Amino acid sequence: MQVSTLCFRIAVLTGLAGMVWGMAMAGSGDHATLPAHAHLNLLGWLALFAAGVFYRLHPALDRSRLALLQTILWVLATLVMTVGVALIYSGRPDAGEPLAGIGGAVLVADMLLFVALVWRSTAAPAA
Ligand code: HEM
Secondary structure, X not given: OOHHHHHHHHHHHHHHHHHHHHHHHHHHOOOOOHXXXXXXXXXXXXXXXXXXXXXXXXXXXXXXXXXXXXXXXXHHHHHHHHHHHHHHHOOOHHHHHHHHHHXXXXXXXXXXXXXXXXXXXXXXXXX
């Protein structure tokens, strides 16, 4: 499977889950976990879908193991961070902070990998 396909499929499912979460917050009137809802939607829906568009535009990258690794790490770290942030804002900071910290650190490292992939694949071809 192309990496972009994986990105698109997981991104739309994550977007759906994030919206259901938003509806639950709106319906209950309890907005305590809004930072976790926001992180899930922005990292797991918008950013992942955008990465999928980039990979689709770069076919060599779209079949590379590095892009697959980047995507898998992004998905796992987004989930870990979202759970961590949700725990923090649900009154369980002891359980949530390590998860949010680990998830955030992996996301930054993984973003560095994505930066390198984007830089490499958008470099001007040698004349
Ligand atoms: C059915 C769809 C959605 C519903 C019902 C919903 C609902 C909500 C609710 C109730 C809040 C809390 C607002 C507050 O307490 O100030 C919120 C916050 C937020 N949502 Fe959603 N949401 C939805 C989709 C999305 C999507 C798709 C994104 C991003 C791609 C998103 C990003 C955010 C952000 C960034 C915040 C924080 C806003 C702030 O801090 O002022 N939401 N959402």
